[in-house]
Amino acid sequence: MIRIRFLSADGDHATEIDAAPGARLLDVAQAAGQPLEGTCEGQMACSTCHVIVAADDFGRLPPASEEEEDMLDLAANVTRCSRLSCQIWLGDDHDGLTVRMPGASRNMQGR
Numbered sequence: 001m002i003r004i005r006f007l008s009a010d011g012d013h014a015t016e017i018d019a020a021p022g023a024r025l026l027d028v029a030q031a032a033g034q035p036l037e038g039t040c041e042g043q044m045a046c047s048t049c050h051v052i053v054a055a056d057d058f059g060r061l062p063p064a065s066e067e068e069e070d071m072l073d074l075a076a077n078v079t080r081c082s083r084l085s086c087q088i089w090l091g092d093d094h095d096g097l098t099v100r101m102p103g104a105s106r107n108m109q110g111r
């Protein structure tokens with residue numbers, strides 16, 4: 001098992017969860033109760049699975065595809081370390097990976 005750490009959008013709350021190598025980051029995040037909708041189920045058509053990877057961990061992930069980059073362009077609060085969690089499959093070398101929630105869309109509902 002590898003351990004993944006999720007941070008709330010404000011960085012104040014951390015949730016750690018054990019994941020099996022081969023799991024998809026989006027599924028692990030949802031199992032950990034993180035607010036990622038993943039509306040399109042990994043079809044790269046929604047960007048609601050957007051996460052911000054810790055800068056130190058970003059280089060541990062394979063680079064994003066062009067389609068992923070294009071979809072990230074449409075996501076809110078994108079940073080240089082943004083990724084779509086539906087496109088990240090975890091491996092043994094991802095133990096300790098830390099990702100933060102972008103926390104944008106909730107504030108755009110006006111309530």
Ligand code: FES
Binds near residue numbers: 047086087
């Ligand atoms: Fe829709 Fe990742 S779940 S782009």
